[in-house]
Amino acid sequence: MSYEKLPLEEFYKTIDELKPKFIERLQKAIAIPSVSSDETLRPKVVEMAHFLVDELTTLGFQDIQLKDLGIQPPPVADANLKLPPIVLARFGQDPKKKNVLVYGHYDVQPALKEDGWATEPFTMFHDKENDILFGRGSTDDKGPVMGWLNVVEAHNKLGWELPVNLVCCFEGMEESGSLGLDELVAKEAQQYFKGVDQVTISDNYWLGTTKPVLTYGLRGCNYYQIIVEGPGADLHSGIFGGIIAEPMTDLVKLMSTLVDNKGKILIDGVSDMVAPLTEKEDQLYDAIDFSVEELNAAAGSKTSLHDNKKDILKHRWRFPSLSLHGIEGAFSGAGAKTVIPAKVVGKFSIRTVPNIVSNTLDKLVIDHVTKEFAKLDSVNKFKVELIHDGAYWVSDPFNESFTAASKATQDVWNVVPDFTREGGSIPITLTFEKELGVDVLLLPMGRGDDGAHSINEKLDVPNYINGCKTLGGYLHYYAKA
Numbered sequence: 382m383s384y385e386k387l388p389l390e391e392f393y394k395t396i397d398e399l400k401p402k403f404i405e406r407l408q409k410a411i412a413i414p415s416v417s418s419d420e421t422l423r424p425k426v427v428e429m430a431h432f433l434v435d436e437l438t439t440l441g442f443q444d445i446q447l448k449d450l451g452i453q454p455p456p457v458a459d460a461n462l463k464l465p466p467i468v469l470a471r472f473g474q475d476p477k478k479k480n481v482l483v484y485g486h487y488d489v490q491p492a493l494k495e496d497g498w499a500t501e502p503f504t505m506f507h508d509k510e511n512d513i514l515f516g517r518g519s520t521d522d523k524g525p526v527m528g529w530l531n532v533v534e535a536h537n538k539l540g541w542e543l544p545v546n547l548v549c550c551f552e553g554m555e556e557s558g559s560l561g562l563d564e565l566v567a568k569e570a571q572q573y574f575k576g577v578d579q580v581t582i583s584d585n586y587w588l589g590t591t592k593p594v595l596t597y598g599l600r601g602c603n604y605y606q607i608i609v610e611g612p613g614a615d616l617h618s619g620i621f622g623g624i625i626a627e628p629m630t631d632l633v634k635l636m637s638t639l640v641d642n643k644g645k646i647l648i649d650g651v652s653d654m655v656a657p658l659t660e661k662e663d664q665l666y667d668a669i670d671f672s673v674e675e676l677n678a679a680a681g682s683k684t685s686l687h688d689n690k691k692d693i694l695k696h697r698w699r700f701p702s703l704s705l706h707g708i709e710g711a712f713s714g715a716g717a718k719t720v721i722p723a724k725v726v727g728k729f730s731i732r733t734v735p736n737i738v739s740n741t742l743d744k745l746v747i748d749h750v751t752k753e754f755a756k757l758d759s760v761n762k763f764k765v766e767l768i769h770d771g772a773y774w775v776s777d778p779f780n781e782s783f784t785a786a787s788k789a790t791q792d793v794w795n796v797v798p799d800f801t802r803e804g805g806s807i808p809i810t811l812t813f814e815k816e817l818g819v820d821v822l823l824l825p826m827g828r829g830d831d832g833a834h835s836i837n838e839k840l841d842v843p844n845y846i847n848g849c850k851t852l853g854g855y856l857h858y859y860a861k862a
């Protein structure tokens with residue numbers, strides 16, 4: 382039967398039948414600690430790429446390639462550290478069908494049980510009472526990546542052909558700035574990616590916990606570090622305290638000049654670059670289904686800086702934010718170690734929005750920190766630098782791809798999805814749009830309380846399974862559009 386006439390209910394039923402197999406596939410993926418920011422775990426990131434190759438091969442994908450991206454650029458501890466490969470694969474090459482590129486990432490954020498996880502982060506735990514899968518990468522982004530594979534498996538089981546030619550691009554450095562991917566996309570635009578009609582990404586989340594969304598905007602992310610260096614080695618604070626200049630004291634002062642405790646960025650010139658809010662845009666936020674209570678539930682606290690839905694959404698989606706992430710080299714364990722750290726590296730990032738210019742922002746940040754360090758009159762050495770950046774992206778959601786995704790969502794969830802923007806970043810999105818000259822759709826699988834990047838990251842089984850149905854249903858509706 383032609384794919385145009387296939388009854389989608391059968392596909393949705395087959396996804397349900399394959400549920401145990403799909404859960405097992407995600408469990409195997411979570412078991413590989415593919416943390417891209419931890420240089421010592423780089424072999425695991427590469428192992429995850431090979432796991433994907435094995436799965437893709439078994440499912441009958443063709444033209445599977447591992448694209449080498451060379452050595453990771455500085456700043457990096459190991460000057461010879463290789464970047465993990467990009468996994469490329471196709472399913473089908475029928476010239477009569479549309480070509481959909483699906484992107485996802487197989488790397489994850491760091492996770493340690495002692496951070497406060499209830500279970501081992503890299504051993505998937507299926508809470509059967511609540512039907513939730515816990516584990517690092519469950520929602521970000523191994524669940525959605527497995528989702529695309531699961532769609533193909535369900536078609537294979539039914540003996541159906543896919544309604545589109547699928548082109549997969551899975552990377553292993555998304556959580557660390559997608560290093561090397563811009564260049565690869567540009568290089569492959571007229572080769573591996575030639576003829577791509579649409580890019581679809583499942584790597585973000587619903588706004589809340591009950592209503593599906595389709596996403597048409599992302600903030601960007603510029604990530605910086607401030608290095609302050611003093612003594613030749615860590616020192617005893619009883620012997621050297623009060624006698625030498627302490628790097629931590631300088632660093633804490635510097636970091637406190639970046640943002641205030643109400644979230645206001647204190648670096649001159651940043652807010653001047655933000656696009657003014659129009660009345661039309663202001664009204665868009667009224668229709669979105671969200672509440673302060675949902676934010677509190679997802680955050681696990683009542684510590685919101687804003688007391689109404691509109692302000693929360695604006696500050697998540699269309700205003701920049703600056704977050705202080707941590708201090709490398711500082712004492713951070715339990716107990717009361719009396720040490721003076723010799724070298725400390727403060728990490729912070731700025732989520733960017735239209736019309737912030739990335740290079741201009743870097744200059745403002747560097748000038749600000751340099752000026753503040755001069756005020757300290759310190760004898761320590763200091764440096765501030767960009768680690769990586771990724772662009773923001775906002776698109777027009779009124780196209781056939783969003784319509785197809787909306788139809789599939791209505792089939793599966795019985796509700797018309799909200800159209801949202803997202804506070805997080807997926808650095809490669811704008812590059813795909815520009816280099817391939819096509820539309821991008823963000824089609825999320827997980828819920829707003831999944832705890833991506835946090836402890837106890839999870840993916841609800843209904844989201845995983847219905848998410849697979851939505852991804853597959855979307856391909857069918859898009860093929861027919």
Ligand SMILES: NCC(=O)N[C@@H](Cc1c[nH]cn1)C(=O)O
Nearest residue numbers: 521555556557558584602805806
């Ligand atoms: N699911 C998308 C995601 O988590 N993206 C990361 C990307 C990033 C940017 N810099 C470091 N990581 C995010 O933090 O938004």
Ligand SMILES: [Zn+2]
Nearest residue numbers: 486521522584
């Ligand atoms: Zn992600």
Ligand SMILES: [Zn+2]
Nearest residue numbers: 521556833834
């Ligand atoms: Zn992430």
